[in-house]
Amino acid sequence: MEGFLAGLHRSPFRGFSLEFTEHRAYQAGDELRYLDWRILGRCDRLFVKQFEEETNLRSMILVDASRSMAWRGSPERLTKRAYADRLGAALALILLRQRDATGLVTFDEQVRQVIPARVKAGQWTRIVRGLLDTPDGQGTAAHAALQRLTALLARRGMVVLISDLLFDRDLALAALRYLRHRGHQVVVFHLMDPAEVELEGPPEVRFRDPESALSVVVRPRELARAYADTVRREIAAWRTACRRHGIAYHHVQTDMPFGMALRLLTT
């Protein structure tokens, strides 16, 4: 068993615990106490019993705090960052309630807050405070911070990334692939404001990227269709790439109720 408290989740590790799962041939070095004597008596062959043990989950919630997250398309809606904070806090509460060790990492260009995964009392409060204490970032190269994060997540567990994914997809995927390679279960929540999905605005407008000096003058009405197509292709590209690498991908718009977003994680 990995960790110190049995949780509700199946452990990814085969071990010797209470729940028998299967037999395997004995190998030199195996503990003799797990030998199945009955088979030995009947068949005169050496098998050891294997057990699957319930274990607690180590979850790390990674919240993108870059500047692009501090945007909303309408005053009636939450910013992506606010939505991500609430979604992260809710997720942390659920995990902690089921006794999973849960931690938090916020990042923009740099790693801003790191709250190690714990299951002790007050952890949720610390996570919430960590979210509140993380200002809106300035940086744009979130994928760089993501790559650095992989070094911090040494112990295998679940990694939940909540981000608008407005960074270099290949670099970000490389980092996520690395986490997956390290044995982490990776879940990506791709946050988008509805206004980022359907382009609207005045007849002609200069849209400025808050993270960079990039700006572009467009007529939203005439570019809306091409933009929507581009967004759909981008989402599809993320989904395909994540699926290829065993990463769970969920597209979430900030007008989506939190319950629905959380349910995505359990399905």
Place this chain on the structure above:
Amino acid sequence: MTFIHPLALLGLAAAAIPALLHLLQRRVPPELDFPAVRYLSAAERESARRLKLRHLLLLILRTALIIVIVLAAARPLVRVRGGGAHEPTALVVVLDNSPSSGAVVNGRLVLDRLRVEAHSSISRTTSADRVWLMLADGVLRGGTREALLASVDSVTPGWQRLDIVQAVERASRLVNAQPSPGREVHVLSDLQRTALVPGRADVPRGVRVLALEPGRAVPNRGIAAVHVTEGAAVIELAGSTAGAVTTEPVPVTIRIGGERGERDRGEIAARGLATPGDRADSGLSGSVVTVSLPAQSLAPGWWVGEAALEPDELRADDRRRFAWRVATPARVTATPAAGGFVAAALAVLREAHRVADGTGRDVVITGGESPTGTRSILQPPSDPALVGQANRGLASRGVSWHWGLSGSPGPIVAPQVSIIDGVQVTRRYRLEGAGAGDTLATVNGEPWLIRSGTLVLLGSRLDTAWTALPAAPGFVPFVDALVNRLVRGEADVTMAEGAPRVEFRLRGADTVGATVFGPDPRESDLTPASASVAIAALGGEERAEVLNDSAFASEGFSGTRRADISGLLLGLALLLAFTDLGVATRTR
């Protein structure tokens, strides 16, 4: 292209509005934060060409839309071949109502067809046009359209021949002097070959001459002239065959006298046959019929007669009137000095009973002596030394004319005595004087033959040393005219164009001459000119066209015909607007 409301074209400046709006809108766009600019950039990169094309297309469509609307508001008029109104035009309609227009072709009067086209031409004029009507009399009639239409409706075949070449030249000069944009001459004529061949109209540049194609040629025969002499009437025929070969002789009748009030004076009626010529294309044209007249049975005096052919397609030339002077021959005496040529001529005339011997002397022909008879024909003396004496003799008779110095040689010009016209004079005296007297002939513009009272003075002796006249064929008829007509103060019977009639010239109570009116003999030839000949005569290919009825109607005013295309432009504007809407919505 012209415009009814040209000031509306100022609105073309509005064509710059789409481009200006485009520039102004681009100047200060609002700036908004948008995190997904990278998606926008990608979308824009992919759509850049399509959007650029769309913007360009919309700019063009909207600019074109404004231009088309402004043009439509200006009410443009463009040239069209058929239909539509025309620009102000100066128009002369030449309606040929000469006698030949009275011919009947296919049961219809030629003039009726011409009148319909003239009516159509004038009907299509507007109040902005200037229109004249020219008939065969050559008079240019102006006036309102209604007045001219009434004139056209009342036109009947006339008796005057129309010189089409001259008429077109006059008409084209008139319309060319007008400030109107359009200048046309419509020629509605049967385009007789004889009326076109002689010349070519000088038509100014910019004047269009449209001639109606002549109808089918029909055969015709007519009487060109009638000459009555003692015992015979010579009838000249004219006409055209239209390709038909006529072999049967044509009866000709002649009647003299018998009119109301003349029955008691006598009457002659005779009949002859005219034989067609051997050429199929000439038919009766040029034929001469001599009809023998009965022995002299008419009392002296002036007689009016008429020669007639059987009726054919053109009735106007089937009858021709004439005047004949029946008189007793003059009793003539020639003095020895009158010369041998005069004596010989008198001998011939005496044989023909044109002069008579008698106890009294009506006429004396002298050779320089003083006049002695009632009427004298005086030649200058052969000896220059006797000229003074002869002049004194004239003066003693109260004659204001006398022989002067020698004059230069030259041809005789004698419109009243056509038989000596053009005969050469080598020696002469100038006839000098003033006051009463008729100049009957001139040489080099100076009097050569003078009648003064009962005297006739010659500038030359009737001798071959002075003039070629005695050797000319017309010498005997000239002497006949001198003694029987000129010395009596009578004029020759002249021919004139007009309604058939005879008008007598009077001097006091005496009838001294007659003018016979009738149609020009060339009117009898109904052969139409070919299109190439007609075009050449009416100004050439650049100016003139010969058109059939339908083409004539469509080509009239076509040079300046305009149609208002504002409706078409508005339709185009609507199409542009829909296209713009489609491009603006479907390409979004």
